[in-house]
Amino acid sequence: MDIVVCVKQVPEVTDAELEVAKDGTQIITEDLEFDINEWDNYAVEEAVRIKEAFGGKVTVITVGNEDSEDVLRQALAMGANEAIRVDEEGFDLSDARGIARGIFQGVRDMSFDLLFTGAQSSDYGWGQVGLILAELLDLPYASLVVGIEIADTKLVALRELESNTQEKVELPLPAVLTIQTGLNSPRYVSIMGIQKARKIGIKETGFDGLGLSEEEIGPKGSSVDSQLLSIPPAGEGAEILTGTIEEISEKAAQIIRDKGGAL
Numbered sequence: 001m002d003i004v005v006c007v008k009q010v011p012e013v014t015d016a017e018l019e020v021a022k023d024g025t026q027i028i029t030e031d032l033e034f035d036i037n038e039w040d041n042y043a044v045e046e047a048v049r050i051k052e053a054f055g056g057k058v059t060v061i062t063v064g065n066e067d068s069e070d071v072l073r074q075a076l077a078m079g080a081n082e083a084i085r086v087d088e089e090g091f092d093l094s095d096a097r098g099i100a101r102g103i104f105q106g107v108r109d110m111s112f113d114l115l116f117t118g119a120q121s122s123d124y125g126w127g128q129v130g131l132i133l134a135e136l137l138d139l140p141y142a143s144l145v146v147g148i149e150i151a152d153t154k155l156v157a158l159r160e161l162e163s164n165t166q167e168k169v170e171l172p173l174p175a176v177l178t179i180q181t182g183l184n185s186p187r188y189v190s191i192m193g194i195q196k197a198r199k200i201g202i203k204e205t206g207f208d209g210l211g212l213s214e215e216e217i218g219p220k221g222s223s224v225d226s227q228l229l230s231i232p233p234a235g236e237g238a239e240i241l242t243g244t245i246e247e248i249s250e251k252a253a254q255i256i257r258d259k260g261g262a263l
Contacts, residue, residue, distance in 0.1 A: 001056035002149070003047040004107050006117040006129065007040040007075055007094040008098055009068040013123075024228045038069040039118025043179040046148065048079035054150065057081040059110070063102050064088050069202055076197035077189045087206040091217050095224050096128035097219040103129070104136040105210035112174060114155075119144050119178045128207065130178035141176040142169050146183050 004260040019028040036044075049059045060075040061084040062068050072083040086102045094102075102166050107115070115137070117130035127143075134141035146166070147158030159167045197212075207217060214220050241248045 001050055001054040001114070002112045003039060003050060003056065003058050004110065004112045004115045005040070005043050005058060005060045005075065005080070005117070006103055006133070007044065007060050007062050007071050007190075008037045008118070008121050008175065009034050009062065009064050009071045010037045010121055010123045012079045013244035016188065020231060021241065022231045024230065027229065029230035034067065034070070035247070036074055037118050037121045037123075039122075039181055040071075041085060041118075041186045042181055042183050043116040043118050044075045044078050044080060045184050047182065048150070048187075050114070050184045051079065054246060056113070059084065059107075059112070061086065061103055061106055063091055063099055072202055073194055073197045073200075074189055076200050077193035078187055083200065083202045085202055086210065087204065090207040090212075091145065091220060093219040093224075094217045095222040096124075096126040097132050097223065100129045100136060101212060101216055101221070102210060104133055105212060108137070108207065114174060115139070115175075115176045117178050119180045127178075130176055139174055139176050140171045141178070142171060143178040144180045145177045146180050148177070148183070174258050255261065 011027070011029050011034055013027075013032065016032055020026075021028055044058070045139075046059065050056075051058050058075075058080040060072055060080045062072055063073075063086045065088050068088070069083075069085060072085060076083055084106055086106050091098060091102060112185040115130075115133065117133065119125035119130075121129075131141060131143060142157040142159055144160040145157045146160045149156040149158075153173050155171045155173060155175055157169050157171060157177060161167050198262060240250045243251070
């Protein structure tokens with residue numbers, strides 16, 4: 001069972017003081033810590049578990065700079081066999097389709113049974129790359145997968161839907177799945193494991209080697225005409241309503257009326 005897993009290095013921003021670049025196009029990341037995207041970590045773990053159960057190999061691929069090789073090494077330490085890095089030069093300000101095009105060109109000639117992506121990334125949160133890849137590869141897909149059963153040449157995926165509901169779908173192989181958090185418990189990666197992974201070579205390529213043009217990726221290939229980021233201004237503190245349920249309800253209703261809201 002050969003599996004390709006798309007991974008991404010993302011900044012840790014939970015407790016960070018964020019600054020926006022002067023041109024307003026991106027967050028300044030020089031002083032931020034980076035790690036593997038949470039959803040992608042579950043995808044790597046699931047791929048390695050399937051490989052351990054059925055045999056085969058796991059290949060991880062990312063679009064990023066040299067620093068992003070750290071997440072590839074982490075995936076290799078978890079049990080992946082091979083790694084590919086598509087250099088991010090030329091992909092700056094690409095939309096989800098631009099990123100998907102880069103990955104597609106990197107894997108289109110590979111033979112695999114499954115391709116995993118995380119359901120979304122914690123930085124942009126598009127939730128689109130995996131679905132666009134399925135379209136480009138002309139493969140069946142299932143999104144928000146929280147359970148996988150494999151038998152012979154078909155797969156049953158358990159999908160997370162709204163309102164705590166789930167759906168089972170049967171797919172032929174090969175197929176594309178976007179992995180939701182909670183599918184498994186990703187294994188701990190030791191420092192020794194990462195050191196061993198550093199001995200594994202990483203295949204590198206750029207958009208020139210992928211046969212892509214500037215019109216297909218980056219700002220020229222993006223469906224987003226412009227981007228502007230800003231830190232929201234600090235507002236006044238929240239107003240705490242006190243009293244009985246009836247009094248609080250009436251106060252809340254009056255605030256909505258005063259602000260022009262309809263009840």
